Amino acid sequence: MATAPKVSKTDGKNNHDAADEQADKEQQEAIEQIDEVQNEIDKLNENASEEILKVEQKYNTLRQPYFKKRSDLIAKIPNFWVTAFVNHPQVSALLNEDDEEALQYLTKVEVQEFEDIKSGYRINFYFDKNPYFTNDMLTKEFHLNDTGDPSSESTAIKWNEGKDLTKKTNNGKQGKKRSHEDQESFFSWFGDHGDAGADELGEVIKDDIWPNPLQYYLASEIDEETGGDGG
């Protein structure tokens, strides 16, 4: 333990008599005792964190069968996920027209938090056979290592020839009008590991869409009624 700091303002004397020494000693003892009490408080805080983690893990497990059932039901609804994404303002802003077409083959989304929760999560995207790439699943995974440094990794997308949506010049489709010719593709996100500690799209899917995707799927109704394209 460190010794007590001098409190010069309230003690202008430079001589150090016996009474002073006794007071210094008592203060030093008090500091050591505070330090011991603080260790007890720190232990309680650690126990509290562990218990809260166990509650979170218990409920993560309890939620799984409902997520499974929800995925099975969602699979019965064509274009569920692309509709939910298009209706989510932040995700929608990341989608160009080609992305929206490719995402019509997205049949299932899964968010998996790792067992100790604080260490990271993974998002799995399952695709039907499609003209764009040969993978049937794309995944992006976010980790915090032991020292708290974030990193991410993801599936390499096996694009079909001329179909790589992340390469603007390869988009092909001559004659098709595109209003946002130079907009980056949603699929570029899989290869972007620049901000793994605060991946905006990853966190929107995990924290906003995954807890209740139905509300975004259904939001299109409102759009159709108030806006509407008259087609």
Next chain:
Amino acid sequence: MATAPKVSKTDGKNNHDAADEQADKEQQEAIEQIDEVQNEIDKLNENASEEILKVEQKYNTLRQPYFKKRSDLIAKIPNFWVTAFVNHPQVSALLNEDDEEALQYLTKVEVQEFEDIKSGYRINFYFDKNPYFTNDMLTKEFHLNDTGDPSSESTAIKWNEGKDLTKKTNNGKQGKKRSHEDQESFFSWFGDHGDAGADELGEVIKDDIWPNPLQYYLASEIDEETGGDGG
């Protein structure tokens, strides 16, 4: 429940045959079932929040005797709190010289989180008899009401004549040099209810100093050794 949104992109036909109707009906049923599953997930989420709150409350209670013991020990150390505050960069920035003198009479600080935690907290400041004001306790309290709106209230400070540190022109003390003549007083914070939802000083005391005030008290040592005023 709302009905399924039309998925016009994948269904260009306008005629609505029997097979279409059957498919629409099945999708509508799936949506209703997703809604039911979602209600179950929502219930689990509420239960999880309640259990986590109970863990937090249990540990809040378990910590109390240690906080009490710590306060008793801190009371044996003259100028503990003013030293901790001066050594905390954010709090220190709010203290002028008069504040530091008045805070030498601060003997005890208490942070109390309300039983349901999310609804707010109170900070109590206990003072020895002092030349500045007659209160022996000043408190500031932060609430979130049922609709989530924040508010704060605090003790009215009963300043002695000519001692009101929140009124610059009343500071008195002619002939005393003040390097920051027009700096606002720490004590103005008690009367400032403008940002109750994110009170910076309140949150620094609650979340940063209160969990371990000793580390800030002791930080002065380091300052003295590396800096030092040579007096």
